[in-house]
Amino acid sequence: MKKSLIKISWPNNIDTFASEGDNWFSTAEKAGLEIPTGCLTGSCGACEIDVNGETVRACISCIKGVKGNNLNVSLTTDPFWEV
Numbered sequence: 001m002k003k004s005l006i007k008i009s010w011p012n013n014i015d016t017f018a019s020e021g022d023n024w025f026s027t028a029e030k031a032g033l034e035i036p037t038g039c040l041t042g043s044c045g046a047c048e049i050d051v052n053g054e055t056v057r058a059c060i061s062c063i064k065g066v067k068g069n070n071l072n073v074s075l076t077t078d079p080f081w082e083v
């Protein structure tokens with residue numbers, strides 16, 4: 001079965017497309033963004049992003065499809081993401 005593409009809207013107003021199961025870090029790079037990292041084991045929270053209002057630790061999760069396949073990503077606290 002063919003996977004449908006998921007549209008991801010980034011805080012810099014760039015949209016990219018990914019498939020379910022894709023890695024958050026490489027997908028952010030396609031939008032010209034870098035998700036901060038720390039432990040890469042899910043414990044420090046440095047890589048937290050907000051996906052459709054839900055906090056996700058990018059290092060221990062992958063892109064998941066939702067109804068409508070449209071994800072809005074933001075990060076509210078890290079000034080790195082303020083564009």
Ligand code: FES
Binds near residue numbers: 044057
């Ligand atoms: S890098 Fe530490 S929780 Fe993801």
